[in-house]
Amino acid sequence: MPTIIFEPTGRRVEVEAGANLLELCRQHGVPIESLCGGNGACGKCAVQVIDGDVPITNEQRVHFSDEQLAGGWRLACQTRVEHDVRVTVPVPASALAGRIMTSGEAPAVELKPAVRKHLVKLDPATPNDPTSDADRIRLRIPDGARLRFRPSALRKLPEALQLGKDAVTATVWKDTILDVEAGDTFLGNYGIAFDVGTSTVAALLVDLNTGHELGVAAGLNPQRRYGEDVISRIAYCREHADGAERLARVIAGLLSDLAAQVTVGRDLRHVGEYVAVGNTTMAHLVAGVDPSSLGELPYAPVFTAPQTMLDGPKGARLGHKPLEIPDALGGFVGSDVLTAAVALGLHTKPGKRLFLDIGTNAEIVAGGRDRMLAASAAAGPAFEGAKIECGMIGSAGAIDSCRVENDDLVFGVIGNVAPAGLCGSGLVDTVATLLDLGVINDSGRLLPPDECPKTVPAKVRDRLHEADGMTRITLAGDVYLSQRDIRELQNAKAAIAAGVEILLRHLGIAPDDLDEVLIAGAFGSTLDPLSAQRIGVIPRVALNKVRALGNTALQGAKAYLLSTDFRQEVSAVADHIDLRDLSAEPDFMDRFAAHMPFGAIAR
């Protein structure tokens, strides 16, 4: 029987030879889109075969270019699995919805993209008029005198004019004519926003004519094999002469793959610009810059100013279009946090706010119009499900919530499939539930069955058992939570809570003075605010002041993509925010220790 491995989860199943791949996905709970009922019409069920052979039929040719077919792209509904295969099934927008800030939270930026398309119809040239074709096009574009052709666009111009019978569509980016295409391609004007996280990378396709979101794709950061967190990847760069180059290459590869995924059924050549936000180490590696200096005193980044890579990152397959990296605040607070803070209007809205972006590190921004502080807390990756024994990223199969029902624990699972692990929000929810039940005590100890309070239901008590001399609790199937996992979470939440306490103290803000607490992060689905307060990662303000936003970085990158005014605002806010180094705060370790128990309350 052939074996299928589904990426990005790595799930492996044995199947009947000749089975239909779309049906197999549904049968095994792998989220996949399809609108036409599997008759090859809609093209939504595109998957990428990474290993194994799937023949190219005529049905496949309808939807894919030769290049895409050679790259393994197939319609799942038209594919029969005869041999072992490994396929990437793009995560559908619907399954990712929880991870993306909803449209209600999206910033209201005025549509003013850096990329505009112009359809130009030239009159036939007349002899005696020495005006070049390039100039005749520039003159037909509003304010076109300032424009310059990029050499590659100029090279395409003669053929485009010929094929288009004197009608061409020019793609203008800032002061440059980036591209010319034969005929009218005005409607194909896309941008892609990347959120380059340490663990996961997401891509959002945006229509630059309308501002509409057209699709998302996400994947695991393949740099993980060089180290789980930024510190270990910086160490890798310091220890290997070609380390930074290697890490840059793999991230360029993933960005290219995600761009191909998110544009399937559209033309990648119609993507006019890319924006990549991320922590400062990721931004360095996207730019191909060695981040080693971030690993030693004085921890100075090589750059924080916005960067433009005219042809995209080295080795990337992004159609040689510009990629922009927005401003970072410093070595440990990057463009992901800054653009999100600006998109959320922290610097313009009245009132005082706390914004937490919890990823592999946690970044904190606090304050308001008058004064804003930011810091990074070395929380570790527990909130992303990493370093947790059954941890996983928040994709299909991850437990992302927990509640008590009929005297037992009941779990929510992303994609409504069999549970495969525990993501960050599931971890927080489960620990909060167990704290409420008394199965975990305030010091963080997971109690053995005989020490549990009498009030703990038998079904929950029965889940507890000992392994390796420590207590564990079985959640579902093979998925469990261990004492060690709880200690990881305590470390993480104490670092964040101590950082929050110190920043608010510098600003002279008491937790109750906060008008809003905003939590963002790629922890699976949105964090439950009550659970977050229960474990003590955020201050105990009135619950209606807490908003869990999911992945704000992607929305920040989207705003950057949509508006050149927003870009200027980001640079201005970068100068306005005062970055603090928590490790230089004399009482940080003391406050960190104080926040370790679950009963702790900020002073």
Add this chain to the structure above:
Amino acid sequence: MPTIIFEPTGRRVEVEAGANLLELCRQHGVPIESLCGGNGACGKCAVQVIDGDVPITNEQRVHFSDEQLAGGWRLACQTRVEHDVRVTVPVPASALAGRIMTSGEAPAVELKPAVRKHLVKLDPATPNDPTSDADRIRLRIPDGARLRFRPSALRKLPEALQLGKDAVTATVWKDTILDVEAGDTFLGNYGIAFDVGTSTVAALLVDLNTGHELGVAAGLNPQRRYGEDVISRIAYCREHADGAERLARVIAGLLSDLAAQVTVGRDLRHVGEYVAVGNTTMAHLVAGVDPSSLGELPYAPVFTAPQTMLDGPKGARLGHKPLEIPDALGGFVGSDVLTAAVALGLHTKPGKRLFLDIGTNAEIVAGGRDRMLAASAAAGPAFEGAKIECGMIGSAGAIDSCRVENDDLVFGVIGNVAPAGLCGSGLVDTVATLLDLGVINDSGRLLPPDECPKTVPAKVRDRLHEADGMTRITLAGDVYLSQRDIRELQNAKAAIAAGVEILLRHLGIAPDDLDEVLIAGAFGSTLDPLSAQRIGVIPRVALNKVRALGNTALQGAKAYLLSTDFRQEVSAVADHIDLRDLSAEPDFMDRFAAHMPFGAIAR
């Protein structure tokens, strides 16, 4: 006995095995530089071995990098020829002097290059200061806030700071930091000006800190194997799908070779910018743009506005530095003529001028401050020595002048070597001399010995003989001038003279009203003004008004390299000059026919 082929002339000689290459060059009249007497000290006698094997000795390693050695570079004085070899011997500046506008003619531009170097010494970074290394460098450069790092410079920054112990030299080009180097490299700041002619290409190395000329190199345009003139090369592009790409590749290769030649002994990485001028077809091909539209009605160029190629032409080995192509006037009057006209001050000086640039085509610019006209005359390549039976370009071995001495013809030969052919200026001088003697009559007929006037000296008469039913005259050795050659020259000069006549008429200028007649061109050495008048290619104004300038294009390109103000001036003058199409002039053919005889005088 081993055979040596000397490039670019293609001269072939047999030599003793083991002979010293520097001595062989001198022995066979191949111009070569050497200052140290051949002991390997000065590095001036660098040659490039193209075919054949010359072992790499330790003496060679002193002067060349591994890459240069792999590319065939050797010191001639340290090389013994044991086997067959083909070598390029860079033409020394002294041998090219006649072809380069002398310094007295060089435009007085204020030194204001686009490339500046800045030595920056950073204070050690302090913890708690989140300022990035890139920003700390920008802040140390005057007006540095506007600067942006090019991604490749950013990538080099960490290592440069480490190697340079916090001292780096930044190369600033316009608003971009192009490069950073460890330590102080302020003095290495070069630019290269290219004159890309249809037949020959020249490169001039300029010190951008001082404006001084540091060296020249020249080579034959390898596109010649795809057609002698621009028309046949455009036809090649029209007939072959990859024609333009192929022609672009070979010119990119030659520019790279010339840049390597002209920087031997220096560091190519210290070249911060390139400027390439040329006719519009050559400019298209340097930019990699298909010039096919120049070959059919309405003969519109793809571009005439200035172009910047940030990484240099595709496939070129120019260190990924920017190459600028200045404005062209139109499809048949290019940046070579325009920049030269501006460098000569035609648009600023009082008075009325005629400027002729005679290459494979001839371009004419006439007028003054108030009004200027330009046109191109399809003269053909006779003035460059092409389509002449014993014709050659103006390099070593070319007859470049002719006079009567002791009742016989006496010839000047470039490089004072045995004559190998006839270049453009030699052709004009020889025909003028034979016209004065009466050996050629006014209709252009080369008379057989028995029809010559009695006054023709016997020694000259004895040179005349019949071949293929037509008369020929032997000049020196195997080099002769044929009746067909004279007809080619008549065609060429008639086209130019008709064009000049028509432009002057449009301007309402009589030849005698001209304050100056300026002649430029790569016709060997400078054209003798009297001979030029004698054959009727220029109007018969007072001789003191005629100036022969040699290659003005290279000086125009140099001015462009040295001054960003000059660049703006060039664009402004491009708008000021009115380009005329001679083929659309109703009486062009009539005037062309009228100028065919040598006795013709402009009406």
